[in-house]
Amino acid sequence: MNYEFHWNVVFQKMPELLQGAFVTLHVSVLSMVLGIVIAVFLAIAKMNNKPPFNYMASTWIEIARNTPALFQIYMAYFGLGAFGIHLSPYMAVLCALVFINAGYLAETFRGGFQSIPDAQYNASKSLGMTNFQTYRYIILPQMFRRIYHPMTNQFVWAILMSSLGILVGMNELSGETQRFQSLSFRTLEFFMVTAVLYYIITKFVLLSAALISKRLFRGEI
Amino acid sequence: MIKVQNVRKSFGDLEVLKGIDLEVQKGEVLSVIGGSGSGKSTLLYCINAIEKIQGGKIFVDDIDVHAKATNKDKLRQKLGMVFQQWNSFPHMTVLENVALGPQVVKKIAKEEAIEIARKELEHVGLGDKFDVYPTKMSGGQQQRLAIARALAMKPDYMLFDEVTSALDPELVGEVLDTLRLLREDGMTMICVTHEIAFAREVSDQVAFFNQGVIDEIGRPEQVISNPQKETTQSFLSKVLS
Numbered sequence: 083m084n085y086e087f088h089w090n091v092v093f094q095k096m097p098e099l100l101q102g103a104f105v106t107l108h109v110s111v112l113s114m115v116l117g118i119v120i121a122v123f124l125a126i127a128k129m130n131n132k133p134p135f136n137y138m139a140s141t142w143i144e145i146a147r148n149t150p151a152l153f154q155i156y157m158a159y160f161g162l163g164a165f166g167i168h169l170s171p172y173m174a175v176l177c178a179l180v181f182i183n184a185g186y187l188a189e190t191f192r193g194g195f196q197s198i199p200d201a202q203y204n205a206s207k208s209l210g211m212t213n214f215q216t217y218r219y220i221i222l223p224q225m226f227r228r229i230y231h232p233m234t235n236q237f238v239w240a241i242l243m244s245s246l247g248i249l250v251g252m253n254e255l256s257g258e259t260q261r262f263q264s265l266s267f268r269t270l271e272f273f274m275v276t277a278v279l280y281y282i283i284t285k286f287v288l289l290s291a292a293l294i295s296k297r298l299f300r301g302e303i
Numbered sequence: 304m305i306k307v308q309n310v311r312k313s314f315g316d317l318e319v320l321k322g323i324d325l326e327v328q329k330g331e332v333l334s335v336i337g338g339s340g341s342g343k344s345t346l347l348y349c350i351n352a353i354e355k356i357q358g359g360k361i362f363v364d365d366i367d368v369h370a371k372a373t374n375k376d377k378l379r380q381k382l383g384m385v386f387q388q389w390n391s392f393p394h395m396t397v398l399e400n401v402a403l404g405p406q407v408v409k410k411i412a413k414e415e416a417i418e419i420a421r422k423e424l425e426h427v428g429l430g431d432k433f434d435v436y437p438t439k440m441s442g443g444q445q446q447r448l449a450i451a452r453a454l455a456m457k458p459d460y461m462l463f464d465e466v467t468s469a470l471d472p473e474l475v476g477e478v479l480d481t482l483r484l485l486r487e488d489g490m491t492m493i494c495v496t497h498e499i500a501f502a503r504e505v506s507d508q509v510a511f512f513n514q515g516v517i518d519e520i521g522r523p524e525q526v527i528s529n530p531q532k533e534t535t536q537s538f539l540s541k542v543l544s
Contacts, residue, residue, distance in 0.1 A: 201390040204353055205449070209404040209456060210380035219407060223394050299394070 091266045092275050095258075102258030103279050109176055109247070109254060110240040117183025117240075118233075124188035129195065139188065146185020151243045154178035159250045171252035179240050186236055194229040195221070227299050234291040238284045245280075255279060304328055304364065305350060305460060305493070311358035312342070312349055319345050321515040322359065327460075327493060327508070332486055334502035334523070335495045337512030338538060343495040344387070346512075347462045350493070351382050363460070380408060383453030387465040389445035391437035391452070397424065398433040401452045408456065416455075423451040427481050443474030447481050454485075461485065463494040499542055503527045511535045 092099075127139035146154075158181075159174035169177065198221055206216040245256035253261075255276055263272040305327040312320040319342040327333045335343045348354040350361055352368050352375045361368040363381060392400050401420035405411045411419070424430055427447040437445050446466055453461060463482065467475045479501050485492060486505050496502055502509055502523060509526040511519040511534070519526050519535045530536045 199388075199390070201386060201388050202392070205386065205390040205392070207353060207376075208351055208379055208382070208384040208386075209452070210376050210378075210408045211404070212376050215407055219403060220392055224392075227394065 085270070087271060088268055089271055091268045092262075092271045095262045095272075098258055098262070099255065099275065099279065102253060102255040103283060105172070105252075105254040106241060106244050106256075106280075107283060109172065109179065109244050110237065113176055113179035113183050113240050113244075114237050116180045117187055117236075120180065120184035121187035121191055124184055125191035125195065128188065129192060142181075143185045143188050146182045147189070151178065151182055152246055152249070154181055155246050155250060171247060171250040171257075174250055175244060175247040175252050175254075179244060182243075183236060183240055186239075187233065190229050190232045190236070191225070194225040197228055198224055230291075230295055230299070234288060237287055237291070241284055241287065242280065304362075305491075306362040307346070307350070307359070308361070309359035310346070310349060310356050310361060312345055312354065312356050319515050320349070320356075323515075323517060325508075325510060325517065325520065327491060329459075329491055330489050331507040332492045332494065332505050333508045333510060334506040335493065335510045335512060336497070336499065336502055336527075336538075337510075340514075341512040342515045343512045344464050347384065347464050347493065347495055351379060351384050351462060376408075380456055381459045382462060383456060383458035383460065384462040385446065385449045385453055385464065385466050387468050389437075389442055389449060389469065391445050391448050393436065393438050396434050396436055397429060397440075397448055400437060400448060401455045404452065404456045419455050420451075423455045424448075426454070426484070427451045428477070441474060442470045443477045446470065446474075446478045450478075450481055450485075459491065461490055461492045463492060463496070465495050465497065468497060497542065499527060499539065511538065513538070 124139040124142060127135040128143065130136065155175055155178040158169055158177040159171065162169060162174075202220055202224065203216060206220040211219070244254055247254045248256040248260050251257060259272050259276040263269040266272070307323055307325045310320050310323045311318065319340075323342075323346060325333070335346065337343050345354060349356050350363070350368065352373075356369050363378065366373060366378060368375075368378060391397075392403070395403065398417060398420050401423055402413070402416040405419050406413055406416040421430075421433065424433065427450055429444060429447055429451065432440065432444065432448075437448055440448070449466075466482075467478050470478065475498070479498060482492070482494065482501075483505060494502070494506075506523045508520060509523045510517050511526055511530070511532070513534045519530060519532045525531075526535065527539065530539060
């Protein structure tokens with residue numbers, strides 16, 4: 083045990099690392115927003131049982147949930163590249179994360195919809211509410227509450243998985259760390275600091291989510 | 304007036320209503336009694352157009368309920384319904400539960416809708432529960448909330464589907480008292496119920512359902528106190544013993 087830590091090299095590169103952290107947060111937020119929108123359509127398509135949309139949705143969900151994220155990123159970057167579609171590293175990682183988020187969240191949403199008892203639907207209809215009003219005021223607010231925490235888990239997953247961007251040369255947090263450690267050979271120091279930064283980002287996201295949920299969901303479920 | 308004419312209803316191969324005829328005049332109370340699976344609750348769901356029918360006709364104030372052209376959402380505003388399972392909306396306060404219908408369906412201004420909700424809640428004895436969430440209340444209170452929520456829509460008719468069946472015995476009384484209150488207000492009601500004594504006390508008509516048909520219908524002193532059919536007698540002797 084005679085390793086000598088050199089933290090100064092790392093701290094000098096802090097602005098770049100923070101810039102990388104920002105890209106990490108950026109890509110994961112965007113992948114969640116797009117993923118949620120697509121997931122709603124996938125969930126509805128799968129529940130409606132109307133070909134060919136239900137088959138398309140099922141195929142999407144199956145692939146997204148049962149293949150490694152690394153494979154999705156390679157497909158987006160090198161796979162599409164083979165067909166002459168050249169995505170930037172950022173776009174490739176974004177596409178892959180959106181694809182996977184949508185697949186996982188679709189199943190979460192489907193479970194959420196199905197967990198609302200028929201009685202809620204009947205009670206709402208019996209008041210004379212239209213289908214749209216029933217979904218708007220009764221079903222969706224309750225569904226959203228039930229899937230809120232699984233959804234934040236997916237968010238954390240997206241943040242951590244964006245680190246695979248390192249493999250296609252993306253300039254997110256891990257990519258930047260990789261670049262600087264190979265220049266300075268302070269591998270341990272750089273990755274330790276990066277790990278702390280990831281921890282701070284995910285804690286920040288989880289804490290914000292908890293605060294938001296306190297404001298949104300006053301009632302009991 | 305609610306008019307049910309030769310109504311047939313099947314779930315798949317199982318026919319649960321095999322030609323039901325009855326009429327409820329304005330201001331009348333009809334109680335429907337009978338064993339489980341006899342089709343009592345299904346009839347209410349058909350009157351409210353939550354379930355489709357396969358034959359016959361149902362009229363509410365001369366509106367053909369199951370006609371294609373009928374706006375079912377509009378029709379349901381005339382028909383308040385309270386279900387066996389207390390289905391208050393758990394993500395809203397008691398007051399919001401009751402104000403929602405008038406506000407969203409009838410497009411009444413928020414302050415006015417809240418005023419209506421306050422009145423209806425006080426009427427059923429929940430004047431001190433406005434800001435409570437329904438899951439914090441007892442089953443009896445939730446059931447009274449469901450009644451207030453239906454009444455806030457100012458319906459012409461109320462349909463009650465075994466509203467006391469899921470309650471602990473000591474809570475049944477407060478809900479039945481609320482129904483008696485409605486009776487005094489002159490509300491037209493159809494009550495599917497297992498509370499035979501209550502049915503005898505408040506009803507103008509009692510219908511005994513048996514396996515999808517009405518075996519006996521008439522004044523309570525006739526159907527309950529002096530039943531003519533053997534099936535009615537045996538049912539009553541079982542539930543009253």
